Amino acid sequence: MSTLLVINSSANTGDSVSRTLIDDAVGQFLAAAPGIKVVRRDLGTTPVPHLTTANLAGVRGTPATEEEHSARALSDLLISELRTADTVVIAAPMYNFSVPTSLRSWFDFVLRAGETFKYSEAGPEGLLKGRKVVVLTSRGGLYSEGPGAAADFQEPYLRHLLGFVGITDVTFIHAEKIGYGPDARAAAIASARGQIAKVASTFSTVAA
Numbered sequence: 001m002s003t004l005l006v007i008n009s010s011a012n013t014g015d016s017v018s019r020t021l022i023d024d025a026v027g028q029f030l031a032a033a034p035g036i037k038v039v040r041r042d043l044g045t046t047p048v049p050h051l052t053t054a055n056l057a058g059v060r061g062t063p064a065t066e067e068e069h070s071a072r073a074l075s076d077l078l079i080s081e082l083r084t085a086d087t088v089v090i091a092a093p094m095y096n097f098s099v100p101t102s103l104r105s106w107f108d109f110v111l112r113a114g115e116t117f118k119y120s121e122a123g124p125e126g127l128l129k130g131r132k133v134v135v136l137t138s139r140g141g142l143y144s145e146g147p148g149a150a151a152d153f154q155e156p157y158l159r160h161l162l163g164f165v166g167i168t169d170v171t172f173i174h175a176e177k178i179g180y181g182p183d184a185r186a187a188a189i190a191s192a193r194g195q196i197a198k199v200a201s202t203f204s205t206v207a208a
């Protein structure tokens with residue numbers, strides 16, 4: 001059975017644009033491929049801890065303390081969720097020109113040598129090839145064109161991290177100008193929904 005991993009990262013559970021879009025995407029993916037298994041990870045409501053001196057060895061080192069073992073167990077779980085997924089959809093608001101720290105922490109726990117990437121003579125190699133990722137961003141301003149493009153540290157950063165673990169089939173759908181007023185917000189959501197529908201229309205073959 002194909003598995004869809006659904007990752008939320010907005011700290012807002014009220015009128016979050018990225019949460020609205022990811023719900024829409026999951027609904028459309030399920031309509032296209034009703035048999036898929038959906039696994040959810042909500043980093044906004046259940047954050048992955050930041051790396052500190054108390055837990056670092058659990059992720060990058062040899063765990064010894066209870067806290068380090070707990071970090072290792074969480075890292076193993078998050079990696080297994082990603083490894084098991086055929087398709088991943090990530091809702092990523094732009095926070096301070098990049099991603100929420102909750103999503104950054106998720107990557108800190110998921111990027112582990114020997115598990116999701118390895119080093120060889122040829123340099124780093126991602127070990128999670130073959131997966132498809134759809135990233136739904138929500139942004140107060142405009143970054144896909146114009147002067148704001150130079151300040152987009154979100155899409156390039158996510159592309160690089162995903163590519164580092166071998167995932168290069170990545171589609172970005174941006175809902176931009178959310179902060180420009182209700183009309184701009186509604187137009188951005190409608191546009192993103194249209195793009196989600198196009199991705200979903202190909203999903204039945206992806207999930208087969």
Ligand SMILES: Cc1cc2nc3c(=O)[nH]c(=O)nc-3n(C[C@H](O)[C@H](O)[C@H](O)COP(=O)(O)O)c2cc1C
Pocket residue numbers: 010011012015016017018019092093094095096097098138139140141142178179
């Ligand atoms: C902490 C924080 C930082 C933000 N930083 C930016 C930013 O750098 N650029 C931007 O265009 N919008 C920024 N925004 C606006 C959000 O990207 C926008 O409100 C988006 O809709 C949030 O996603 P959500 O609706 O799914 O929560 C920020 C919002 C918050 C809460």
